[in-house]
Amino acid sequence: MKIKAFATLVVLSSGLFAVTFASPAVAHAATSAHSMQKSVIILNGEVFSIQYKFVGASPATTYMPIYYVQQLINKVLGIDSSSDVWNGKEHTWSLTVSSATPSELSSGSGAKISVNGTVIEDAPTIVDVDPASGVQTTFMPIWYVQQLLNQILDLTSGTDVWNGGASTPTWTITTTATGSQETQSSMATAMWNVLDAASWDVNSHPSISDSGITPSSTVPATAGDVATWLEDWAANSKGYDAHPYNNDNDISYRPWSLQYEASQDAFTWANINGLFQGTSLSQSSSLVSSSNATTIISNLKWWVNGYKTLSNGWVELHIPFYSNYENWQNVASGAFTQSQYDQLMTDIDTYYDQLEIKPSGSELSVKLPDASSRNLVWQVVDGTYAWGYSHGTxxxxxxxxxxxSVTNKGPGISIRLASLNYEAQGTVIDYTNSSGELNFGKPYDTANLQFPNG
Incomplete structure (x- = not known):
């Protein structure tokens, strides 16, 4: 019979922390070898759980069985049991945290602790009985992991406090938003105000709850929250009817999915598309300040609308917020690997978002960023002539x-960006001309079979 092990983690600040790994199938013991004392874990002003702790080893360190604290940490980090794994046979404990890049803290003997596949430290372990369960449990002192988690959670000494001298020792962790941080509910509401106003290529306008989101009015929003919420909204609202060339009767629906994007990690995908451009948010767990929130909302408008007008009169385009289902068929067919496809889409999204246009009467100035370092090529067609790359060159x-300088009249312009690294795959975006004005807010992604007659 297989024995399931439960890993638990606590951050006890300067009093050192402990992780416990309990196997319910292990034989019960009557008493604990160490002197156990109840301690209280408080999250955001409320008692989260009451657990036993002991002080042991030399030098003396505080240990604590903390299954419920593991659930707390997992919630704060936005991970689940699949990203928090204890392997008792190999004596390793692994955390997977999106975009976290912690540095090595120590090395030695004992259980290996790793984050995103990198061993951060080796920690000693002690096995004793948890009085609450009567089960032998592996305890692990992890002061350095406290430092690691404080980095990931962006906590300071004032928001992560261990009071071992109290009659009932208390660990207090505070993650609620301060005056400089956006709560989940305020951030989600600001995002939905933008998303609800979107009218182009949106099939429906799901509410926050319709998207499966339950933001807290006290917990601060993270960059990962913002990206995941946008993914949830898109999965419920985006998609299109494709009209294959010369056969408009053969119409099929193309759903939106993160699977078809430049990354399957929500934070990385959003970051590639400029959602956090101009902010200090460097990883999924970064807390969103009020000033960062303002910048995010501005970037979200740029992304959803497909363009923004700069102070100098130029219009900076954004790759359309469309499903890349058709492009992704290269992966489905085996022509590209997923990693090759992700790199292709990253290149395309990154450089297209630097494209600028300035209308001036009957002429357009089209500023093409230099994409030679990624071997990307441009093509611009204005209805009269084509400039740039074409198949066979x-x-x-x-x-x-x-x-x-191209003509601002006729049907409009088409802008293609293709990678010579990947069989000239890329994207073709058409902007229609109406009464002498290009409509930047209604771009057609013809590489993905979206046409003006669709």
């Missing part, structure tokens, strides 16, 4: 780094 000289 090498693409040399069409990497950008220049400004074109």
């Amino acid at each position: 090498s693409g040399t000289g069409y990497h950008g780094g220049n400004t074109l």
Whole structure:
């Protein structure tokens, strides 16, 4: 019979912390070898759980059985049991935390603790009986892991306090938003105000709850929250009817999914698309300040609308917020690996979002960023002539780094960006012309079979 092990984690600040790994199938013991004392864990002003702790080893360190604290930490970090794994046979404990890049803290003998596949330290362990369960449990002193978690959670000494001298020792952790931080509910509401106003290529307008989101009015929002919420909204609202070339009767629906995007990690995907551009948010667990929230909302408008007008009169485009289902068929067919596809889409999204246009009467100035370092090539078609890359040419000289002057009349313009690294795959975005004005807010992604007659 297989024995399931439960890993638990606590951050006890300067009093040192402990992780416990309990196996319910292990034989019960009557008493504990160490002197146990009840302690209280408080989260955001409320008692989260009451657990036993002991002081042991030399030098003396505080240990604590903390299954419920593991659930707390997992919730705060936005991970689940699949990302928090104790392997009793190999004596390893592994955490997977999106975008976290902690540095090595120590090395030695004992159980290996790793984050995102990198061993951070080796920690000694002690087995004793948890009086609450009567089960032998493996305790692990982890003061250095406290430092690690404080980095990930962005906590300070004032928001992570261990009071071992109290009659009932207390560990207090505070993650509620301060005056400089956005709560989950305020951030989600601000996002939905933008998303509810979107009218182009939106099939429905799901509410926050319809999207499966239950934001807290006290817990601060993280960058990971913001990205995941946007993913949830898109999965419930985006998608299109594809009209294959020369056969408009063959219409099929193309759903939106993060699987078809530049990354399957929500934070990384949002970061590639500029959602956190101009903020201090460097990883999924970064807390969103009020000033960061304002910048995020501005970037979200840019993304959802497909463009923004700069103070100098130029219009900076954004890759359309569409399903890339058609492009992803290269992965489904085996032509590309997922990692190759992700790199292709990252390149395309990154450089297209630097594209700027300035209308001036009957002319357009089109500023093409230099994409030679990624071997990307441009093509611009204005209804009269085509400039740049086309199939059958090498693409040399069409990497950008220049400004074109094209006609602002006729049907509009088409802008293609393709990678010569991946069989000239890329995207073709069409902007229709109405009464002499290009409609930047209604772009058509013809590479993904979205056409003006669709």
